[in-house]
Amino acid sequence: MPLTTLTDSFKTLLLRGLLAGLIAGLLAGAVACTLGEPHVQAAINIEESAAAAEAPAADHHAGEVTTDPGAAEESAGHSHGDEEPLVRxxxxxxxxxxxxxxxxxxxxxxxxxxxHYARRFTALNGPLLAIAVAGCGWLAIEAVPFFKYPANPPAVGDPDTINERTLLWLASVILGLAAVAVYVGRALRNQQLVTLRVIGQVAAFLVVAAIGYIALPGINEVGEDFPATLLWEFRVSSLATQAMLGLALGLAFAFLTERAHRRVTR
Known part of the structure; x- marks a missing residue:
């Protein structure tokens, strides 16, 4: 009996996907807390140190423009270093x-x-289909947007441009989905030579991604005084978290699919 998901109902696939997603989310959360959190804390420390250094200058400037001591205290009270965070x-x-x-x-x-819908268009069995869907999803939603607009730690980025940056990131996700759609479309075409088919798939994906990268504007709001090593390590940890989420989701779904069909076969 072939290991195919064609015999599985949509409800079975949904429950399997939720379980696989929970496993992947827990593993990715562990990676984020282990690898990413120390870099986030380091960036917060830099931000608080910069705010604390700016506070005396702001107090001195306030003392020059007014003689009211209450106004000077109010100005100092609004510095970032003195504010209590809403969430610890x-x-x-x-x-x-x-x-x-x-x-x-x-x-x-x-x-x-x-x-559920992809199994109707391919002859891949259950585990291989799960890994293929996970790989394409990671390319579209994580890899393509990341290499255009990589993640930034706290203290990096202008708050006034957050809406613009969010829209550009969504545009990069749409770009990734379009590139993967072209890749999959080329893969479904019947060609006699496997090598030519693979070359056509990769070339189509890269062309669409390259055109999108050129069309979308670049964003670089990293200050010159921000440590390059910390920025690099934060981005690597962010990519590792995303990779763990996609990899664990595909492998967990594939494992659950294979296990279920072996039980049915027995």
């Missing part, structure tokens, strides 16, 4: 882990829907 760092770490776990659940549901 411990709560932020727990929230990060929970958010990634929930994101894994959502991606697992989307993964199941895509697998």
């Amino acid at each position: 760092r411990t709560g932020q770490r727990a929230g990060l882990f929970l958010a990634i776990a929930l994101a894994g659940l959502a991606l697992g549901a989307i993964f199941a829907v895509v697998a």
